[in-house]
Amino acid sequence: MSSGEVKRTGRPTDEAKREAILTAAADSFFAHGFAASSIEQIAADAGVSKVTIYNRFGDKRALFIAAVERECEQLRGNLEMPQVASGNLRDRLTAIGEAMTAFLSRPKMVQFERRIAAETEHESSVGEAFLVAGPWRMKRAFAALIDAMHEAGDIEVDDPELAAEQFASMCKGMGDLERRFGAAPDPQRNRERIAGAVEVFCRAYARD
Amino acid sequence: MSSGEVKRTGRPTDEAKREAILTAAADSFFAHGFAASSIEQIAADAGVSKVTIYNRFGDKRALFIAAVERECEQLRGNLEMPQVASGNLRDRLTAIGEAMTAFLSRPKMVQFERRIAAETEHESSVGEAFLVAGPWRMKRAFAALIDAMHEAGDIEVDDPELAAEQFASMCKGMGDLERRFGAAPDPQRNRERIAGAVEVFCRAYARD
DNA sequence: GTTCAAGTGAACGGAGGCGTTCAGATTGTC
DNA sequence: GACAATCTGAACGCCTCCGTTCACTTGAAC
Structure with missing residues (x-):
């Protein structure tokens, strides 16, 4: 019945504007935080009238939520596990560790996590939504590989989810935390972390 | 010469007020963030005149820095490693893992980390100061134990700092991340994480 | 009791932001 | 061309906040 687009009279909504608004909103919210972002600035950045934002999103909070949801969707597309069915165990684990570290090290990702965590303080649903869209999804995928x-x-593993956590956590080490608090990146140490994680994981779980 | 307190004429400064201001500032900054905190509210919470804050700290940013520094000092006092020289290897590792998880799980700690990370976006020195006062100090202490x-x-370990990171990271697993994003705590899973970390660590590094 | 700095309360200027209103311009469909 | 909806620009009311000024009070030391 009402499935598909409903024919409506009058000027149609401009979806490009919606995208522009959400992009500008995400840029501002994730760079400056919710309180420090202004709708007027977002409207200017998006090349759109402030009224348009209010008409389409209601208020500032709703705009923030919409920006987070869109970012989570984009995130969803980027976290494909590398399809490395080939090679020996150590090579496959190394590839996974490197892909994960690269994924988590992107400045955009670091910034996004920082902001979501901060905003979780007042809107815990934001944090939960992120967990579902990102880390938990990733963990399940990785546990399936294990x-x-x-x-x-x-390998010989009793609790695949726990093992997945262990490997991923060792690969991250303190690198995750250091990125979050603005330390200079150290690719060499990251490689050592991955190599060390592969080594420990294999010693603990590899068969024969 | 000028060491010790200098005798000054006039009304002496009230150090209790300084403490009250910093406490109120920390509460507000870490709960609501920098931008969303107001000096007037902080003054009211501290039972102090707004002018007093400006006289003693200069401006809002300086007050924030002072609150962070004080929090880092308090943090420094709380992160003593449990002195468990007794017991076998597994028991000692378990005790360390439990102490660390308990330390990191305190809501105050979670809140503090969230805020420092968010504020690092604009004031990277804040993040660096935190790394020095907290995680890096903790890592060195733990590496010394290893x-x-x-x-x-x-045990047989080549790189104590790496091994320290590995064990700590496995103990945290995703619990750290879940806390940061507001998921309900799961003590049972935390115990499993610690037990799993001890097991894997011992399989990889324990002698005989 | 005098001296002098610390602290208070109230008010102010200036700025910025949220959300609203409204008349008018724009852009599609019938 | 008529219609109907979106979009715009500018202004408005209201509020909050930063940081300052100033006259005044408080409290310790001499």
């Missing part, structure tokens, strides 16, 4: 390795007889 | 275990012949 489980597949177990089924294939490469 | 090194002592190595010297004692309990």
